[in-house]
Amino acid sequence: MDMDAFFAAIEGRDNPQFRSLPIVVGADPKGGRGRGVVSTANYEARKYGIKSALPISVAWRLCPTAIFLPVDGKRYQRVSGHIMEIIRPFGEKMEQVSIDEAYLQVSGFGHRVPGTSYRLSVDSYRIAEEIAKQIKKRIKKEERLTCSIGIGPNKLVAKIASGHRKPDGLTIVEPRKVQGFLDPKPVEALPGVGPKTKAVLENKWETKTIADLRKRTKEELINTFGKNGAWLWQIARGIDDRPIKEEREIKSVGRQTTFEEDINDSRIIVKAIFKLLEEAFVELRGYNLAGKTLTVIVRYAGFETHSSQESLKENLSEEKAKKLCLKLLLPYLDRGQKIRLVGVRVSGF
């Protein structure tokens, strides 16, 4: 289950005067000079090409008459909490994967289909469909929001199916339909295929669709992509054995900031990144977590983005993190290029 245009849908619901207009939630556009990014946009605004992570200034250029609203994280979190409460009782297990997305396992009565990783029998798909319809109805009634649901034999297929017919979609992919469902999709529909992998696949083998990807042998993919190659080989065939994990694991805690103006004053940059690190440590302490790995992210004025990371043998104290942060940051300073954004991330718990 994945909510539709989540932050923007909540804003549309709570501000009926905007509902049918393009809504963009994100940084302040400041008349086109704003420097942050778009969190999300409703489907009206998406018609103009506005989407998550686009610079807010570009969004402004694409549709200056859109309603631009700031991110009200607390309110969205409350709605999210209630939606997860609605869903949870419908399944044996639930795994929340982001503020607006969760997997629900409804397969206890299924059996393993020999020679596959599939667990659901055909009848359980009818039950799953009924559950999905009820979930959609409840969310619509209680939160006046729509979601899209995908039903499949594993997380991989369910996730791709959930995005198949957005918004307000319901897509069921039974085991015997999996390959036919996946094959025509572009490779970037697969989790873990970002712009880099996509480019390599296209340049090396003219691979565009999942059907094309299946023409590559496991060896070819491992030779080219390492461990990720084996994963690609597997998911191109719809195979995924990852269990539904009830407790959502926090994998990392990070913060980033875009400067009001591009800067090259090292003192200000260091001060800013230390402040981010301090905030990240407040959050870490809240979860009672400590990590061994620190990542520093630097984006230059031209959007060229770098990250550099290092792991210690022991957990990072705030003090050690600051030292390591400086070490990772220094090579990016005084390169004659102004800096637009810095970020830090602690992981390796």
Ligand code: TTP
């Ligand atoms: P998504 O589910 O990726 O997007 P969405 O719900 O807005 O739209 P869709 O209908 O395509 O699912 O993300 C959920 C929320 O997370 C989104 O509403 C805003 C936030 N978000 C960001 O703040 N930045 C991002 O880059 C992305 C992808 C999401």
Ligand code: MG
């Ligand atoms: Mg969503």
